[in-house]
Amino acid sequence: MTLSSSLLERFRAGDPRALARLITLVESETPLGAELLSALRSGTPSAPVIGVTGSPGSGKSTLVDALIASARERGERVGVVAVDPSSPFSGGAILGDRIRMLRHHADTGVFVRSLASRGALGGLSKRAMGVVSLMEAFDFDWIFLETVGVGQSEVDIASVADHTLLVLTPAGGDAVQAFKAGIMEIADLLIVNKADLPGAERMVRELRAALGLGAHDEFTWLPPILKTVASSGDGARDVLDAVLKHRVFLGEAGLAERRLERARFEVRAEVQERASRLAGRAESDVLRAVAAGKLSAGEAADHLLRGS
Ligand SMILES: Nc1nc2c(ncn2[C@@H]2O[C@H](COP(=O)(O)OP(=O)(O)O)[C@@H](O)[C@H]2O)c(=O)[nH]1
Ligand SMILES: [Mg+2]
Structure with missing residues (x-):
């Protein structure tokens, strides 16, 4: 063998x-x-892939930890991919996530992998998606994908996940920011974490009012707004239940649509990566010809893509 x-x-x-x-x-x-x-x-993987996004410090890792504990109580197996911001110098993942989720370390029903976010595509690299695919093949019951809550990765996560959780906190104008950045639209579930802090109730009311402004009927999913105290585990159970409800709402057709979108993202990532690798290898005589106006940038690109 x-x-x-x-x-x-x-x-x-x-x-x-x-x-x-x-x-x-x-x-x-x-x-x-x-x-x-x-x-x-x-074959088609069956585990729900849950994207977790939100500003740094909103409690994503703590929430995932609480969700792990909640799933484990029911004997369900969990895989986690945490894409962390990384410095271009160290290339390393932030240690905190590893330590925080370490309490599940000895538990063979839990597997946590932190990845540095180096690379393009807002941190959701081809490598991260490869690890998600492996976890799907490993037959976990739940797969969480925690992303750096910054920039493009917040939008990307909705392309690759079956369910997108947006983690907000009562403080810091998170919701205003999320509305402005168009992040609110990608959320399937809104989590008001740190509900032990003042202002959580008000925040829930404001979110509800803001969401209620949009048109909706029985064919539209109105994201539920859930309060959690991730650090104590409060509300984690309800989050998992809400994910399952969303899964039922999506149905086979809705899920298939999301998987198509993920395939599109993954193929695009692959093409972009290859294209930029090719561009990086552009020979200096080609570049000089473009600089001298003898060749257009488009012609140079044709030349590179043809590999001739
Ligand atoms: N008071 C309070 N603090 C929390 C809660 N959840 C997380 N935190 C704290 O918020 C900080 C950031 O949490 P972390 O999970 O690392 O956030 P991430 O950057 O979004 O992954 C940590 O110090 C947590 O202990 C909560 O529900 N209540
Ligand atoms: Mg984190």
């Missing part, structure tokens, strides 16, 4: 060490990783 087939076998038997090994192979973008990933990616 080859190394890779025994690895696949252990993975299929549910060995978390095989998952860890495969994640490392996929993350480091080895050909073997890509090969094993496509061997595992057959």
